[in-house]
Amino acid sequence: MERQHTNKHLMLPDAAFGFPLRWLQNETLYSLCSRYHRLSLALRHHQTSQILFGHRSGGHAHDLPSHLDNFVEATCGALGTALEVIEHHTMAPYFLPFRSPSSAADAMRAMRGPGIKSLKFQLGLLTSRFRANHPLKFCTECAIRDVEVGHPPYWRLVHQFPGVWLCRVHERVLDVSMLKSTGVGRFGWFLPDEAMLEGPYTNRIADESVLEHPDLRRFSLMCEALGTTPLEVHFSPVHLVSTLRLRLAERGFLTSSGGLHAQSACASFAEFSQSFSKVVGLEALVVDEKSAYSQLQLIRSIQRARTHPLRHLSLICWLYTDWAEFLTSYRSSPPAQAKSAQATTARESTISETVAHPQRSLCIALMAGSGYSASRAAAQVGVATGTAMAWAAQAGIAPARRPKKLDVVLRSSLHDALRQGISKAEAASRFSVSVQTITTTLRTEPGLHLAWTQAWRAREQCKRREDWIQGMEAHPTASRKELRHLHKADFAWLYRNDRDWLTKLMDARPRLPGSNNASLSWERRDRDLCDRVRAACTALQGGARSARAGRKLALWEIYQQVPELKPQLRHLDRLPNTKAALADSVGTIPSAKDQLPLF
Structure with a gap:
């Protein structure tokens, strides 16, 4: 049973007076709970989680939190229903529009329940090459303004969506907190001013020069717009593919037959994608002309249309001026039939068309009942002679023949050879006729095509x-x-x-032993990681914190600055330079099983 923690100073929700806080404009659920944590004077972070979410680690995720039904119950419904909280105060609306309604329902059910479990995997975040541990982002000018109007700085929802790097209000590049997303303070409740006080524990998401880049600005605004999509809106993969293909055609990137002008389209998209290298976290969107072709398969494949929203948005930003233009195009484009459904009926389509052909039954009746020849029946109903012979063969009628290339003996030999399964080309070569003659023979001889x-x-x-x-x-x-x-x-x-x-x-077949990663250059990895560790240690001990120069650092302080270090702690025996750099700054190096600091 979960142990209850109480504190006489905690400001508990009360059914009679309601919850003591109200939503600030565009505030995240995590931000409101962090304000409650500070206002209630809770000594431990898990106490706040226990009170608001009914579990000591409930609701701690700042992107896709769980235990929301418990939160609504704890706040006496004063802050809205669970669905209202999900739609207006979490990042879920950013990820769900490109998913099916059933997938979206499962996601919301998981967030309302005791844990999201594999939700991020189901949404494709863990396999997308984009980080699934979304960092907390804030605008320093917004934080200063919050203090001026009399409340603590808070986390704004529009800043948190992946791909958003710009504060539209202050035209400023966002800062990124190193708390939570790096694992430090994972279960904690923090506000932006705490991240600002940490000094070197914040990073800029991009250089100020990106403010002059119009494509990156449009992309950031599109990411914001996607995050405000109502929960009931879902983009059909079939309709989405059809809409994007229509736009490609308007831009001149499709041939008259519907194929892709690969060279021009890939060159244009590759050039457009280069700007993404300027923003931290969007590097995976940068492609060259060769890999651009694979990216553009999203527009050709319905199955690939179910991918990370950032990939959809990169294509939409390339093809459209803004999000409103895309929505207008999507809503006005004609509905498309699923390619898979067409594929399912592909074999039946020819037969169905043949059966439904208005002249077919008349042609067969003339040949079977009136003894018409194929050419005479074809002329009577207005079709080609070959078509009449093929219809007759499908109905089991062997039409009368007047041999021109194949006499009776040669035709019989050809039939025997085809019934043995030789290819059309081989049969044509053996009997000195064209491949077209072989095809005609197969179509007009009852039962021969199936046997062949x-x-x-x-x-x-x-x-x-x-x-x-x-x-x-x-x-x-x-x-x-x-x-x-x-x-x-x-x-x-x-x-x-x-x-x-x-x-x-x-x-x-016996499976081969797994790879020992012999091709991995541990020397290069050691050199790069060592340089990053030493740079982080210098920043932590010097500069703005010169008073700390020379003191030993905690290991978690270092891998908060260098997240790639933590997974390599168990391999320090293969990283001697990195190990030496850590020993100089940390002293005794803990084992790889060391846990993050508890709050």
Whole structure:
């Protein structure tokens, strides 16, 4: 059972008088709870969590908090319902518009419940190459203004969305707090003035020069606009792909047949993306012309349309002037049919069109009932002779023939060869006819096309299996990925047409031992990490904190400045220079199991 912690100084919510605080303009839930923590004089951060969220670590996440039903109950509903809190005071509206309604419902259910668990993974944040531990951001001018009007500085929601680097009110680049996102004070409640007092524990998200870059400014504003999207709004992947493709066509990046002008489109998008290197956290959006093609597949693939919002926004910012223009285009573009649905009915479409063809039944009746020849019936209903013969073959009618290239004996031999599954090209070469003649024969001889298809598939299956097995024997030490690259065509055919056999064969193959990362340059990693550690230690001991020069630092102070250090603590034996730098500044180096400071 969770132990209850009480303090006589704590200002508890009261059902009769309501919650003692009210929302400030555009305030996050985390900010309000931090103000409550300070006002209540709580000695421990977990006490505030226990009071407001019913658990000692509840609601501590500043981006996607949990236990929101408990929060509404603790505040007697004075600050709104759980859904209202999610929509107006958390970062959830930024991530949910590009997800399906069911995924969004699951996310909100997790935030209202006892924990978000794997929510960030389900939203694609952990695999997106963008950080999932979102930093707390603030504008110094906003914080000063807050003090002037009589309340403590607070965290504004519009500043927290990924991709936002600009305070629109003061035209100022945002500062980034090193608290919480680095793991230090993970369960704590802090306000911007505490981050400002830490001095070197804050960083600028970008250089002031980005203020002169119009594309980056538009991108920041689009990120803000996405975060204000109502919870009931969801962009259909099918409609989204259709809208972006229409915009590509308007910009001249699509061919008349709907294909992508890859060279011009990739060059334009790659040039546009270079500006993202100026903002911390957006470096993954920078692409060259080669990788730009992969990024542009988002506009061609419905499945890839479900990705991190930053990737959607980079494409939207490239194609549109602002968010309002994109919304107008999305709402006015015609609805599109899902490509997957079209693929599902692709094989049936030809047959359906044939069955529904108004002349088909008449043509078959003339040939079967009235004894018309194919050419006469075709002329009667107004179609080509080949079409009439194909319709007859589908109905099981063998049309009368007047041999020109294939006499009776040669035709019989051709039929036998096709029933054995030889390819069209091989049959054309063997019988000295064109491939078109072979195709016509298959279409107009009842039952022949089906027999040939089954036999050809069986032959192809045997050949592909044999080639794949020979490839495995020729490269016994190759990994699965290497085998796929060595025999791409065989793998592709087997994966599409004989997957069960391929899976069983590969599962039965002994797995190779995992890589020992021999290609990793530990020397280069040690050199780079050592330089960063020494620079961080110098900043912490000197400069504005010159009074601290020479004193030993705590390890957590260093990896707060150098987050990449913490995962490498267990590998210090392979990083001698880094280890020496830490020993000079910390003294005794704790083990890798050392925990973050408790609050």
